[in-house]
C-alpha cells in the first residue's frame with residue numbers, strides 16, 4: 001500500500017507539514033486526500049473479505065476503524081510528533097479522557113498536575129474516582145513533593161506544560177524520569193505548544209495529546225483530538241479508542257489536515273504577536289503580572305528556553321484588584337478581542353478565568369481578576385491598541401469616570417452578540 005509517510009525522518013518539520021498525509025497516486029492525482037464518507041467497506045469476493053480480517057479485530061474493515069482520510073492524518077501527525085502510533089478522537093477532551101481510561105485499571109494511582117485543564121480534572125474527579133482509581137494532584141514546580149507522591153501503584157502521571165490558566169512550565173524530563181522509575185506512564189497535554197514547539201517523545205513522554213480544535217485546525221471551525229503514543233503505550237491507547245467506538249467526523253479530519261499545512265507560519269505569527277502584546281500589557285498600570293513563559297523574568301522562562309522551540313499565542317494576565325464595574329468596562333471596550341472559550345484560531349480572544357484551587361504562578365502577586373488572552377492573527381499594533389484602550393477604560397472607570405466606558409462599550413461589534421444582530425440573526 002502506498003504510504004502517507006514520506007520515508008525520511010531527517011526532513012525539516014516545515015517540509016513535513018507540506019508533504020505528510022498526502023498520496024496523490026492513491027486518489028486520482030488529487031493533491032489532497034478527498035473526504036471519505038461511509039460506514040461499510042465492501043469486498044468484491046468472500047475470499048477478499050475473509051483475508052482482510054485482522055488478529056484480534058475481525059471487523060477491521062469497517063468505517064469505525066478508519067478510512068484513507070483518517071489514516072492520512074494519523075500517520076502524518078504521528079510522524080510529526082515522532083511517536084509510534086496516533087489515533088483521532090471527536091474532541092480534545094475525548095483524547096484526554098480515553099488516553100486515561102486506556103492506561104488505568106481500578107486500584108491504580110493517578111497523579112495529575114495541579115494546573116491541569118479543568119474538564120480533565122472534573123473527569124478524574126467524577127468518573128475515575130467512581131472506577132476506584134485513586135486520584136491525586138501535585139504541584140508542578142515542586143519536584144521533591146512530586147517524588148514523594150509516587151508509589152509502585154502509580155500507573156499514570158499526567159502533565160500539562162505550560163499548565164492551563166496559570167502557565168507554569170514543568171520540568172518534563174525530570175518528572176518523566178522519576179515517573180518511569182516506578183514504571184508509570186507519562187501523559188502530556190501538549191496542546192499549547194503543538195508538535196512544532198515541544199517535542200514530547202524526546203522529553204520522555206509516553207502519550208502526547210493535542211486538542212487539534214486549537215492550533216492544528218487553526219480556524220475555529222472544527223473540534224478534534226489527537227493522541228500519539230510510543231511503542232510501549234500504543235496497544236493500550238489504540239484499544240481504548242476502539243473499544244469505546246470513538247470516531248471523528250470526516251469533515252473535521254479534513255479541516256485538521258488542511259490546517260496542518262499552514263501550522264508553522266501561523267504559529268510563528270501567534271508567537272511574535274503574543275510576546276509583543278504581553279510586553280505591552282506588562283507595562284500597563286492596571287496589570288499586576290503577565291503569565292507568559294517566553295517573557296524574561298517569568299518563573300518558567302529558563303525551562304521554556306531549555307526545552308521549548310517556540311511559544312504559542314496564549315497567556316495569562318493578572319490584573320491589579322479592581323471592581324466588577326471596572327472589569328465590565330474593560331470587556332465592554334474591546335473591539336477586536338472576542339469574549340469566549342477555546343483559542344488557537346485566527347481570532348483574538350479574552351476571557352476572565354478562575355484558576356482556583358491552583359493559583360501558583362500568581363501567588364506572590366497582589367492580584368485581582370485573572371484573564372486568559374489569545375493573540376490571533378490580526379495586526380499586532382491594532383491588538384495592542386485595543387487592549388490598551390480597554391485597560392485604560394478600566395482605570396478610568398475606577399476614577400469614577402464612567403462616561404469613558406459607556407461611550408466605548410456603545411461602539412460597534414465588541415463581541416459576538418452584536419455581530420449576530422449585524423447579520424440579522426436574533
Ligand SMILES: *Cc1c(COP(=O)(O)O)cnc(C)c1O
Nearest residue numbers: 091092093117191211213223224
Ligand atoms: C481546549 C483544550 C482541551 C479540550 O479540547 P476540546 O477540543 O475543546 O475538547 C484539552 N486540553 C487543553 C489544554 C485545551 O486547551
